[in-house]
Amino acid sequence: xxxxxxxxxxRGVRNDLFDKGDFVRGKPFLVExxxxxxxxxxxxxxxxxxxxxxxxxxxxxxxKVGAGLYIRPRVNIHMPWKLVxxxxxxxxxxxxxxxxxxxxLEDHVxxxxxxxxxxxxxxxxxxxxAYANKPILIKRGTxxxxxxxxxxxxxxxxxxxxxxxAAVVRDVPDNSIVVPSPSxxxxxxxxxxx
Numbered sequence: 001x002x003x004x005x006x007x008x009x010x011r012g013v014r015n016d017l018f019d020k021g022d023f024v025r026g027k028p029f030l031v032e033x034x035x036x037x038x039x040x041x042x043x044x045x046x047x048x049x050x051x052x053x054x055x056x057x058x059x060x061x062x063x064k065v066g067a068g069l070y071i072r073p074r075v076n077i078h079m080p081w082k083l084v085x086x087x088x089x090x091x092x093x094x095x096x097x098x099x100x101x102x103x104x105l106e107d108h109v110x111x112x113x114x115x116x117x118x119x120x121x122x123x124x125x126x127x128x129x130a131y132a133n134k135p136i137l138i139k140r141g142t143x144x145x146x147x148x149x150x151x152x153x154x155x156x157x158x159x160x161x162x163x164x165x166a167a168v169v170r171d172v173p174d175n176s177i178v179v180p181s182p183s184x185x186x187x188x189x190x191x192x193x194x
Contacts (some may be wrong), residue, residue: 017128026081046073102135112146121152
């Protein structure tokens with residue numbers, strides 16, 4: 001709903017004026033198109049392609065990948081050329097790596113199923129939804145449990161456990177355990193007669 005009857009006077013968010021600003025995709029358009037076909041066939045597929053094959057494909061598209069990567073099916077990696085993976089990293093099924101900026105997983109990091117790492121965001125004060133993309137670093141020995149969200153600009157320290165369902169939007173110090181807020185019963189549900 002606009003603030004006035006004249007749409008030219010609207011002073012709120014204008015998605016139609018979105019401007020990517022100084023964002024650099026990092027590869028030519030044709031490379032991105034080829035990556036999408038490879039991603040659809042080998043990464044987003046439910047077929048359990050070997051992790052060694054996936055590691056090789058990631059390296060071909062510019063990712064730095066260490067030894068012993070284990071990557072489950074249906075993983076969405078947006079820009080492999082902005083991805084750094086250490087040794088013996090485990091990536092669970094249906095993980096979303098929205099890496100518009102660098103995303104680094106150090107040695108022995110484990111991502112549970114459905115983890116969403118978002119090295120991309122928008123400036124909440126911008127009327128044009130300007131990007132606020134920032135890199136993510138998850139340090140060695142950290143386990144990020146299922147259905148967790150890690151936001152842009154976050155560094156998760158070494159040997160941490162990020163509990164299932166957590167939303168991490170600030171840096172986490174080494175050797176920390178992060179859990180989401182516990183569920184709370186607000187009140188009894190009372191049904192009315194039809």
